[in-house]
Amino acid sequence: MEVRDLHPWPDTRAEAEAIQDGLRPLLDLDSPGPVRPRTVAGLDVSYAGDGDGTGARLAAAAVVLDAATLRVVEESVAVGTAAFPYIPGLFAFRELPTLVEALRGLRTVPDLLVCDGFGVAHPRRFGLACHVGVLTGLPAIGVGKTAFVGEHATPGPRRGDASPLTDDGEVVGRVLRTQDDVKPVFVSVGHRTGLDDACRIVLELAPDYRLPETTRRADRLSRDALRS
């Protein structure tokens, strides 16, 4: 599939933040988004080592599933190098180049992208899912495993229970329980999707495990690609 060319690459933290600020106005946070996506792509990245600096070997995977059956429609992997040090808030710059390469290897154009990490639930309201959404033009959401920004009440214990994730007085996402008595995930919108739809789709993608099947598939594929 087509993906917009990467903007000039930042060498410093300030440049990276400037890029986020420049791209943020391109976000579409009002469109209804895909109510019934037929295909959903999961994105994930695995690392080889080398700590949090630049240069670590990594593998990025994009796995397209049929949303109704959760069967794999297509897979794409790319190996590369960490393009930026790990800095909370600038996480996207670390793996974006390789992730984009994996997306370009896709023949299918998915109806929705599910990223590991966050969308607008981000200090500058421009997390990885926003970045990927703007670069591809596709609806995108983020599913994070641990808290990053904002405050939230503990959601109820049952699958489907949720509580709003708020930051500076605005709702930036939702803490969603995907399985009974299992630690919830953090869902936030990235691009061209509503929060209600995002949460409903995440639940549909996670019938048996805490994380959506899209993420689990991409995680496994990227990990396997790293050892070869």
Add this chain to the structure above:
DNA sequence: GCGACAG
């Protein structure tokens, strides 16, 4: 100034 801090 200090602690926290997606993956």
Add this chain to the structure above:
DNA sequence: ATCTTGTCGC
């Protein structure tokens, strides 16, 4: 993310 032993449970 990754590094890792043991442990609980289907």
